[in-house]
Structures are given as structure tokens and as C-alpha cells.
Amino acid sequence: MSAPVRTLVIGRDAGPAGRAVRVLAGAAALTHILTTKIPDHSTAEVLAAVGTALVLAAAYTALLAAVRPLLTRGARRGLSGWPGGALFLLPMLLYPIGVLPEAPALGVALYVECSLLIAGLSGYGGIELAALPALILRQRPLLYGPFTAVDLAExxxxxxxxxxxxxxxxxxxxxxxxxxxxxxxxxxxxxxxxxxxxxxxxxxxxxxxxxxxxxxxxxxxxxxxxxxxxxxxxxxxxxxxxxxxxxxPDVLWPVTILTGLVIALVRLKSPARAERAPHRRPRAHVETSSTTR
The missing domain is CATH 1.10.287 (Helix Hairpins)
Structure with a gap:
């Protein structure tokens, strides 16, 4: 008798195909960084890049610990899903717009691609930037990101x-x-x-x-x-x-951020609508002949 297929939660768990794509994508990007980008930088710049990656790891771990109460799965007004994914991606906008010096920018790239590799190896199916913090804090938050498309297909x-x-x-x-x-x-x-x-x-x-x-x-x-x-x-x-x-795949990152911001605004307005809605009094229980017998 074959074993039942384990249910995987999209945004939290990655299946075999999702893990393979993440590992291959992370390995490909790291190969590009290690063989092409790093040789063009001095030892001091490489050390500064590694330091930036470590600072990002600590910062994202602190961020996940801070917002953990708002990442409860299924919370309608929380950060789970798209809003949390957008929150983790927003700081990374500094990288593509080119405002960071070369060494910190290289450190950002190192952290992102190492995180992607860690997500694939650990089977974490949320936003890749939270993969290392999730391991450290022993929590798998439900966060959607670009690779959610692969998990949806799988x-x-x-x-x-x-x-x-x-x-x-x-x-x-x-x-x-x-x-x-x-x-x-x-x-x-x-x-x-x-x-x-x-x-x-x-x-x-x-x-x-x-x-x-x-x-x-x-x-x-x-x-x-x-x-x-x-x-x-x-x-x-x-x-x-x-x-x-x-x-x-470049469009997937801004799409994740935009979707997360829109859903976050909707969730913020929902409690306000609920507070403005008139509270209905419960119906009084009316006894009938059927209830008095």
C-alpha cells in the first residue's frame, strides 16, 4: 500500500520540484557571483560584502521575530501571505535602483542567493529572504514570493x-x-x-x-x-x-510587492468597515408549541 502524499502548504512548504528549482536557481546565481563578480573586487570589498550579508541575516532574523505575532496562518488582518512577502522584499529595492555602493550591493546579492539556496535545501516555500531566519527561529512563516508560482504549478x-x-x-x-x-x-x-x-x-x-x-x-x-x-x-x-x-523572472519581484501592498491596504480597511457596521441585536428566542412540548 503506497504512503499518502503529504499536504504541502503553498507559501510555507516546497515540494520536490519547488526545492529543485530553488537549489538550481540559487546555485546558478552564486556561480555567476563567485566566478564573475567577486574577481572584479578587492579583498577589502569582498570582506565588506560578506559583512553586509551577515548584517542582513541578523536584520531579517530580527524582523521575523518582531512580526511573528502578525504572521499567523489564516489571519485576515495579519501579514501572512502577500503583505509579509512584500515587507521582506521592500528593503531590497535599494539594490536594483543602484543607490548602494558596490561592496554593499554585492553583499545584498550574496545574501539573496544564499537565502534562495537555503530555502531549496530546507524545503521552505515562503519568501526566500526569510529562509535563514526561519531556520534560526524554528518557525516557517506563511509568506508568498516570486517562487510561489513554481509551487502553485507543482x-x-x-x-x-x-x-x-x-x-x-x-x-x-x-x-x-x-x-x-x-x-x-x-x-x-x-x-x-x-x-x-x-x-x-x-x-x-x-x-x-x-x-x-x-x-x-x-x-x-x-x-x-x-x-x-x-x-x-x-x-x-x-x-x-x-x-x-x-x-x-524580473517582473515577479515588483508584482509581489505591488500585490502585497494592495492586499495590506484592503486588510487595513476591513477592520474599519467592521467597526462602522451597526451591531445587530441577537434575535430573542420565541417559544412555540414545538419548543414547549
């Missing part, structure tokens, strides 16, 4: 009740998204290996087409709840179009 592959189109859609989405996260960094590596992956990056529109096809397959009617399937269809169609246009 969910369709794991459920036995899902129809063949959904399982195929999950496989196409995982393969397509994994392509962008792995081939892109390796294409920037110096030397012959980088040239090979740079040539392979010409197939990016094909990978985007695979993600788009996944979205179309998710739209195929099937038995079971249709809400998540429709959400997956819309998400992967848009991601596929972004991949064909060359916007994936």
Missing part, C-alpha cells in the same frame, strides 16, 4: 484527482519558470560555459511559450474546485506572455 502535478491537462500544465510551468531562473544567471558567467548558456538564452521565448501553454491548459474545464484553476490559468498566461517578452 500542486497540480501532485494531486491525484487532478486531470491530465492540469498535471501537464504544472510540468510545463515548472520547466518554463525554472529555465528563466537557471539559464539567465549562467548566461552571464565569464568563459566558455557562459557562452553556451548565452546561446541557449535564445530559447527564452520557447520557455515563455511553455508557461503560456500551461495557463491555457489550466483553463480546460475539469472536475473539482474551479477557483484555483482559474487563478492559475490567468497567472500563467500572463507570466507566459511576460516570458515571451523577456520580462520574466
Amino acid at each position: 500542486r497540480a502535478m501532485r494531486r491525484r484527482r487532478h486531470a491530465a491537462p492540469e498535471r501537464l500544465a504544472g510540468a510545463l510551468a515548472v520547466a518554463g519558470l525554472g529555465w528563466f531562473w537557471v539559464v539567465g544567471p549562467l548566461a552571464s558567467v565569464s568563459g566558455g560555459a557562459g557562452d553556451v548558456f548565452d546561446a541557449l538564452s535564445g530559447l527564452d521565448p520557447v520557455a515563455g511559450g511553455a508557461v503560456f501553454a500551461a495557463g491555457v491548459l489550466f483553463a480546460v474545464p475539469a472536475a473539482g474546485p474551479s477557483g484555483l484553476r482559474r487563478l492559475s490559468a490567468a497567472a500563467f498566461v500572463l507570466l507566459g506572455l511576460g516570458g515571451i517578452a523577456g520580462a520574466v
Whole structure:
């Protein structure tokens, strides 16, 4: 008798495919940093970068400890899910806009990619920036991030009740998204290996087409709840179009931040509406002939 498939919570747990994509993506990005970026910096700059990464690790651990009461799973007015993911990503906006000096910027890149590798090795499926703090504090907060798309696709592959189109859609989405996260960094590596992956990056529109096809397959009617399937269809169609246009995976980080901020505003307004709503008096219990017998 086969063992039952363990239920994985999206935003907290990563399955085999999600773990593999994270490990490969983290390893590819670290290979790029170690072989191409670090040799261009002095020893003092590298030490400053390592120090920056350690400071970030301590700061994010302190942040997770501070907001832990607001990260209860299922809390409608808490930070769980998208708002918490946006909170962890917001400080990283300093990196792409180019306001950091070279050494701290390198330290940010080191922390992000090491965190991604740790998330894959530990099986943490939340925002990768919280992977090391989650290990230190022995808590797995429910936080959505860019790699949540991979976990959403893998969910369709794991459920036995899902129809063949959904399982195929999950496989196409995982393969397509994994392509962008792995081939892109390796294409920037110096030397012959980088040239090979740079040539392979010409197939990016094909990978985007695979993600788009996944979205179309998710739209195929099937038995079971249709809400998540429709959400997956819309998400992967848009991601596929972004991949064909060359916007994936970079677009996933601002999308995570924007989604988190919007949901956080909605959650902040919900208590206010609840307070303004008139409180209804409970109905008095009226005895009838049936209740008095």
C-alpha cells in the first residue's frame, strides 16, 4: 500500500520540484557571483560584502521575530501571505535602483542567493529572504514570493484527482519558470560555459511559450474546485506572455510587492468597515408549541 502524499502548504512548504528549482536557481546565481563578480573586487570589498550579508541575516532574523505575532496562518488582518512577502522584499529595492555602493550591493546579492539556496535545501516555500531566519527561529512563516508560482504549478502535478491537462500544465510551468531562473544567471558567467548558456538564452521565448501553454491548459474545464484553476490559468498566461517578452523572472519581484501592498491596504480597511457596521441585536428566542412540548 503506497504512503499518502503529504499536504504541502503553498507559501510555507516546497515540494520536490519547488526545492529543485530553488537549489538550481540559487546555485546558478552564486556561480555567476563567485566566478564573475567577486574577481572584479578587492579583498577589502569582498570582506565588506560578506559583512553586509551577515548584517542582513541578523536584520531579517530580527524582523521575523518582531512580526511573528502578525504572521499567523489564516489571519485576515495579519501579514501572512502577500503583505509579509512584500515587507521582506521592500528593503531590497535599494539594490536594483543602484543607490548602494558596490561592496554593499554585492553583499545584498550574496545574501539573496544564499537565502534562495537555503530555502531549496530546507524545503521552505515562503519568501526566500526569510529562509535563514526561519531556520534560526524554528518557525516557517506563511509568506508568498516570486517562487510561489513554481509551487502553485507543482500542486497540480501532485494531486491525484487532478486531470491530465492540469498535471501537464504544472510540468510545463515548472520547466518554463525554472529555465528563466537557471539559464539567465549562467548566461552571464565569464568563459566558455557562459557562452553556451548565452546561446541557449535564445530559447527564452520557447520557455515563455511553455508557461503560456500551461495557463491555457489550466483553463480546460475539469472536475473539482474551479477557483484555483482559474487563478492559475490567468497567472500563467500572463507570466507566459511576460516570458515571451523577456520580462520574466524580473517582473515577479515588483508584482509581489505591488500585490502585497494592495492586499495590506484592503486588510487595513476591513477592520474599519467592521467597526462602522451597526451591531445587530441577537434575535430573542420565541417559544412555540414545538419548543414547549
